[in-house]
Amino acid sequence: MPTDAVEDYLKAIYRIESRAGPPVSTSQIAEALDKTPATVTSMVETLSDRGLLSREKYKGVELTPAGEVAALEVVRRHRLIEAFLAEQLDYEPTEVHDEADALEHHVSEEFTRRVERVLDYPAADPHGDPIPPADLSTPEDAGATLVAALAPGERGTVARISDRDPDVLEFLVDAGITPETTVEVVDVTSFGLVTVRTSDGDEHGLPEAVADRVYVRRAAESGAASDGQEASDA
Amino acid sequence: MPTDAVEDYLKAIYRIESRAGPPVSTSQIAEALDKTPATVTSMVETLSDRGLLSREKYKGVELTPAGEVAALEVVRRHRLIEAFLAEQLDYEPTEVHDEADALEHHVSEEFTRRVERVLDYPAADPHGDPIPPADLSTPEDAGATLVAALAPGERGTVARISDRDPDVLEFLVDAGITPETTVEVVDVTSFGLVTVRTSDGDEHGLPEAVADRVYVRRAAESGAASDGQEASDA
DNA sequence: CTATTAATTTAGACTGGTCAAAACCAGGTA
DNA sequence: TACCTGGTTTTGACCAGTCTAAATTAATAG
Ligand SMILES: [Mn+2]
Ligand SMILES: [Mn+2]
Ligand SMILES: [Mn+2]
Ligand SMILES: [Mn+2]
Numbered sequence: 001m002p003t004d005a006v007e008d009y010l011k012a013i014y015r016i017e018s019r020a021g022p023p024v025s026t027s028q029i030a031e032a033l034d035k036t037p038a039t040v041t042s043m044v045e046t047l048s049d050r051g052l053l054s055r056e057k058y059k060g061v062e063l064t065p066a067g068e069v070a071a072l073e074v075v076r077r078h079r080l081i082e083a084f085l086a087e088q089l090d091y092e093p094t095e096v097h098d099e100a101d102a103l104e105h106h107v108s109e110e111f112t113r114r115v116e117r118v119l120d121y122p123a124a125d126p127h128g129d130p131i132p133p134a135d136l137s138t139p140e141d142a143g144a145t146l147v148a149a150l151a152p153g154e155r156g157t158v159a160r161i162s163d164r165d166p167d168v169l170e171f172l173v174d175a176g177i178t179p180e181t182t183v184e185v186v187d188v189t190s191f192g193l194v195t196v197r198t199s200d201g202d203e204h205g206l207p208e209a210v211a212d213r214v215y216v217r218r219a220a221e222s223g224a225a226s227d228g229q230e231a232s233d234a
Numbered sequence: 235m236p237t238d239a240v241e242d243y244l245k246a247i248y249r250i251e252s253r254a255g256p257p258v259s260t261s262q263i264a265e266a267l268d269k270t271p272a273t274v275t276s277m278v279e280t281l282s283d284r285g286l287l288s289r290e291k292y293k294g295v296e297l298t299p300a301g302e303v304a305a306l307e308v309v310r311r312h313r314l315i316e317a318f319l320a321e322q323l324d325y326e327p328t329e330v331h332d333e334a335d336a337l338e339h340h341v342s343e344e345f346t347r348r349v350e351r352v353l354d355y356p357a358a359d360p361h362g363d364p365i366p367p368a369d370l371s372t373p374e375d376a377g378a379t380l381v382a383a384l385a386p387g388e389r390g391t392v393a394r395i396s397d398r399d400p401d402v403l404e405f406l407v408d409a410g411i412t413p414e415t416t417v418e419v420v421d422v423t424s425f426g427l428v429t430v431r432t433s434d435g436d437e438h439g440l441p442e443a444v445a446d447r448v449y450v451r452r453a454a455e456s457g458a459a460s461d462g463q464e465a466s467d468a
Numbered sequence: 469c470t471a472t473t474a475a476t477t478t479a480g481a482c483t484g485g486t487c488a489a490a491a492c493c494a495g496g497t498a
Numbered sequence: 499t500a501c502c503t504g505g506t507t508t509t510g511a512c513c514a515g516t517c518t519a520a521a522t523t524a525a526t527a528g
Binding site: 025026027037038040041042045057058 | 475476477478479
């Protein structure tokens with residue numbers, strides 16, 4: 001029943017909400033979906049009429065429980081499709097997003113279940129983003145950014161890399177920094193450049209804009225350093 | 235660039251054309267797509283404006299070469315997706331159609347190629363319908379119906395079963411009559427009931443409406459008995 | 469408390485797809 | 499030839515989604 005557009009709005013609002021919290025403004029949504037503010041105003045009004053979000057004029061919107069469920073269903077389909085493309089059709093992590101963005105609105109529940117089963121209930125998509133299970137319980141463990149989690153000399157495992165900016169993603173994949181790989185922070189400069197050593201011994205200089213998009217878990221022995229939130233594109 | 239609706243119209247017109255030949259009437263299209271005649275008139279006008287078909291008012295339409303190419307692309311995607319669902323996700327031939335009907339409009343060329351590759355360039359979908367290769371060269375070998383091809387006592391291989399009527403399809407699949415299986419015509423009654431023996435020795439009585447939807451190749455030794463055309467749903 | 473301004477909403481318009489109701493054609497019938 | 503009648507087109511309407519331009523609001527600066 002919901003259209004592609006409706007699902008894309010819900011997904012976008014969900015993402016913004018979990019990164020920056022409600023209320024989500026018209027312009028934030030417009031920015032995320034590349035639509036004009038006027039268009040967004042009109043759409044959030046219909047979403048509000050359908051009970052998917054609550055809205056306060058000139059303030060912003062917030063998903064209702066129903067809206068959040070609907071959003072999570074889309075996110076689940078999106079990530080499952082991404083995982084599927086990477087696993088079964090040999091897509092690169094960089095190629096997976098656009099295809100999934102179209103397909104996410106058109107696969108049946110049946111399809112979703114079967115994909116999930118064939119992949120043996122994967123926990124994360126190729127970017128490391130957690131895949132909500134069928135009951136939509138959502139851990140959504142974001143992890144902490146490189147600099148937040150790891151002091152120079154410390155080592156950790158990449159949990160997730162943001163898929164938001166294709167160029168950043170490309171950069172990271174080229175550097176061999178992908179989910180599950182091990183990295184050690186060698187150095188952090190005052191202007192934000194982070195030098196890391198990957199498991200194969202190579203060193204890479206990551207500009208701040210890139211380093212901030214890498215989320216890691218510290219290599220055991222010390223508890224979770226938290227904070228450094230950011231919800232991903234999917 | 236073409237929308238879902240445009241693609242569905244082209245596919246429908248292509249199918250009708252290859253079953254009954256041009257011109258294809260407004261009501262035929264309306265029937266096939268479950269739209270009102272008024273809607274169809276309006277759509278064929280825009281299709282005509284785009285050069286995808288030629289139209290003579292009150293007479294009907296016929297695909298142009300460009301329209302036929304576009305239609306074949308959709309058919310190709312549809313059948314490839316059906317094959318993929320059956321092969322990789324373990325769908326039954328009866329379950330495959332609706333999913334493919336939605337997805338066919340949203341998979342990229344890249345996806346199509348990869349699926350084709352992973353399936354090792356399959357010749358036919360789960361209903362036996364030929365899959366046009368990337369160059370869209372189209373054999374579209376329809377095969378002959380059971381009674382047309384096989385006299386009682388003769389044996390043949392099922393080439394294709396019509397996917398048009400879900401109930402008929404279900405009946406055939408349940409009886410174990412699917413593409414590549416061997417059947418022998420045991421008997422044909424005056425009122426059209428065809429009794430066949432399948433390879434496992436079981437006999438099945440097929441009402442005329444069912445038998446007419448089974449296409450076979452005679453078991454070697456004699457050339458192709460032809461005729462008995464019918465284009466399928468995909 | 470007022471004036472400025474940036475964000476937001478409203479107003480009005482357009483496209484694509486659809487339908488119901490009314491008008492219209494074309495081929496066959498009397 | 500004049501009339502039916504079934505299929506077809508026309509007309510006018512509507513919904514979803516989008517945009518531009520104009521009006522409005524809220525927050526901030528003076
Ligand atoms: Mn999408
Ligand atoms: Mn992702
Ligand atoms: Mn379709
Ligand atoms: Mn088929």
